[in-house]
Amino acid sequence: MEQSIVIRDTGVAVTDILRGLAKGYTPEQILSHLPKLTAADIMAAAKIAHDLILDHVTSEREIRIETAIELRANNGRLIDVTKVRQEYPRAYEKWETHEDNRLISLHRDGVSLSDIAVQLQRQPGAVNARLRMLGEIGGDRDGRGQSRSTSGSSTGS
Numbered sequence: 001m002e003q004s005i006v007i008r009d010t011g012v013a014v015t016d017i018l019r020g021l022a023k024g025y026t027p028e029q030i031l032s033h034l035p036k037l038t039a040a041d042i043m044a045a046a047k048i049a050h051d052l053i054l055d056h057v058t059s060e061r062e063i064r065i066e067t068a069i070e071l072r073a074n075n076g077r078l079i080d081v082t083k084v085r086q087e088y089p090r091a092y093e094k095w096e097t098h099e100d101n102r103l104i105s106l107h108r109d110g111v112s113l114s115d116i117a118v119q120l121q122r123q124p125g126a127v128n129a130r131l132r133m134l135g136e137i138g139g140d141r142d143g144r145g146q147s148r149s150t151s152g153s154s155t156g157s
Contacts, residue, residue, distance in 0.1 A: 005048065010036040017045035055080060090121040095130060103127065107136055 004013035012034050020030045027042045084091045090099075099120060106116045113131075117124040131137040 007037060007041045007044065010034075010041070012037055012041075014045045014048050017042055018049055021046070055083075084123065088117065088121055088123045088126075091123050091126065100130070100134060103130060104134060104136060107131055 004015055006013055007017070016034070017030060017037070020033070021027075021042075025033075027039055030042060031037055031039065081092050103116060103120060106119065111119075113124050113127050116122075117127045120127065122130075128137065
């Protein structure tokens, strides 16, 4: 079963809003039937439709989508995963144990995040986030997976 793109946490599908507009309902009528929505939500649904048509319609006379489209909502933005995967083929896919192990090894060997991203076919932000989740960056780590030393000699100033 395919999932619809929904507006925020309302559970209202973008297609429901667009269907109402296509039937000639005014935004006010849609809002009265779907009280969880705001006027901005209706505008967002129209923007999603606009962006999809702009990116995927092949001609003015014929509406045809030539490839499967996978979209993800992220921080209020709609991301075309198919485009991202042209550069990062493993983007938005579940991390596997062997990838985690390789990620940690590369990071501890001092390989840059951008080079790790290329090797693992992931976005640099995803590599950074995964390293944080694995405890390799942030907290009590020095960015290379080594615990910060709390002992040792101190020098005076």
